[in-house]
């Protein structure tokens with residue numbers, strides 16, 4: 001399974017590499033290239049940074065520096081259940097930083113990271129347009145308003161119970 005994933009990753013990286021060639025070698029193409037990679041792969045792998053640097057003939061750390069300057073880019077693959085915490089003004093005022101910290105603590109990862117089992121990823125986002133429900137989080141693209149630490153706890157627990165149930169059912173079918 002792991003091997004198959006790797007192969008699939010290689011294939012997408014190769015297709016992204018050929019797409020990079022379609023861009024001119026001027027530095028002004030750096031952001032459009034990064035946007036294209038993120039759109040294709042949903043994140044920017046370290047290997048892709050190397051390839052962009054080669055194409056534009058600049059240092060990889062320069063590509064990385066520009067990419068990290070903009071919040072729109074992520075450097076880890078999104079988890080199966082992506083968690084987005086709104087840190088727009090209304091949510092910030094209502095304590096969304098605390099909600100973000102709660103998710104981080106519960107899952108043992110930081111904003112922008114993915115759990116080792118690839119189940120969850122956390123990312124901060126700008127206003128999602130539902131300020132009346134602040135603080136807001138999106139989990140699997142479902143909106144959760146009036147977030148509170150106890151809701152964070154409940155959501156993660158819900159996923160754990162669901163996963164255990166799935167595993168039990170799988171085990172039951174195999175035996």
Ligand code: FES
Pocket residue numbers: 086087088089090091092126127128129130131132134136
């Ligand atoms: S600031 Fe969070 S929804 Fe608008």
